[in-house]
Amino acid sequence: MKNNKEAFRDYLQLEKKYSPHTVLAYWNDIASFESFNAIHFEQENIDQVNYSQIRSWIVSLVDANVSNVSVNRKIASLKAYYKFLLKTKQIDSSPLLKHKALKTPKKIQIPFSEKEVDAVLVHLQNSTGFEAVRDKLIIDLFYTTGMRRTELIHLKVSNVNFASRTIKVLGKRNKERIIPILPVISSQFESYLLERSKLENQIDVDYFFLTTKGLKINESFVYRLINSYFSTVSEKVKKSPHILRHTFATHLLNNGADLNSVKELLGHSSLASTQVYTHNSLSELKKVYKDAHPRNQK
Numbered sequence: 001m002k003n004n005k006e007a008f009r010d011y012l013q014l015e016k017k018y019s020p021h022t023v024l025a026y027w028n029d030i031a032s033f034e035s036f037n038a039i040h041f042e043q044e045n046i047d048q049v050n051y052s053q054i055r056s057w058i059v060s061l062v063d064a065n066v067s068n069v070s071v072n073r074k075i076a077s078l079k080a081y082y083k084f085l086l087k088t089k090q091i092d093s094s095p096l097l098k099h100k101a102l103k104t105p106k107k108i109q110i111p112f113s114e115k116e117v118d119a120v121l122v123h124l125q126n127s128t129g130f131e132a133v134r135d136k137l138i139i140d141l142f143y144t145t146g147m148r149r150t151e152l153i154h155l156k157v158s159n160v161n162f163a164s165r166t167i168k169v170l171g172k173r174n175k176e177r178i179i180p181i182l183p184v185i186s187s188q189f190e191s192y193l194l195e196r197s198k199l200e201n202q203i204d205v206d207y208f209f210l211t212t213k214g215l216k217i218n219e220s221f222v223y224r225l226i227n228s229y230f231s232t233v234s235e236k237v238k239k240s241p242h243i244l245r246h247t248f249a250t251h252l253l254n255n256g257a258d259l260n261s262v263k264e265l266l267g268h269s270s271l272a273s274t275q276v277y278t279h280n281s282l283s284e285l286k287k288v289y290k291d292a293h294p295r296n297q298k
Helices: 004-015 020-041 050-065 068-087 114-124 130-144 149-155 183-196 219-231 241-253 259-266 269-290
Strands: 166-170 178-182
Touching: 004 020, 004 068, 020 050, 020 068, 020 178, 050 068, 050 149, 114 130, 130 149, 130 183, 130 219, 130 241, 149 166, 149 219, 149 241, 149 259, 166 219, 219 259, 241 269
Parallel strands: none
Antiparallel strands: 166 178
């Protein structure tokens, strides 16, 4: 018979449909608290604990210079576990009922400018060969669809519909969504597939984006690719696939797209997640307002 922790893992995998990486993170956080509790309170089972025990763990993490963001994530894992125990009637109340998350500084993600994106794409415009065609398509696809890095990595050839100019991606919690692609991107897809067909080996043939060895690309590969190309045109500290996703959303909002439409394109479950991108469009709005209003011109 499975214990509560194993049942919780199954719940995350089967009902919540979390990715293996996310499930492992939850599992490790809970195991870490179990270990702390066993050493400091001589109590191996964490199903029945009080908040003071959890508070002691938080203090030990902070003393060990674990960031507030990481501490909050670990506590979120515990909170989910106790919520599961409540749901399955294993406990009567959660020890984290009145817990307040540690304060964390708000990080403002600075998107690339249109000029910076154009500079990278122009640089690759007339390049030929498999790698150059692939790299340009990856950059353009991030910028014109706002898809996540993991969504791009797991994109399959069968997910691309040339007739309707759409792609089907698998987002967080295995939620599928359809994203339209621009005509200019559609033609790049065809050019890339032509170059791809010339590879000597195609091992991971089902996946759309491959390395020169015919293998599916991975997260570090995509990060290095984006960072490398944008390092030549931008002095921004962070140059990552997520910044391109951020850039996609910001440029859409700056050019009049409504928040709900951007939410659907990004695959966000709530509008609150999309609203983090509005600070940049607000800056653009302020600039237009300042330049256009007669009272300011005087």
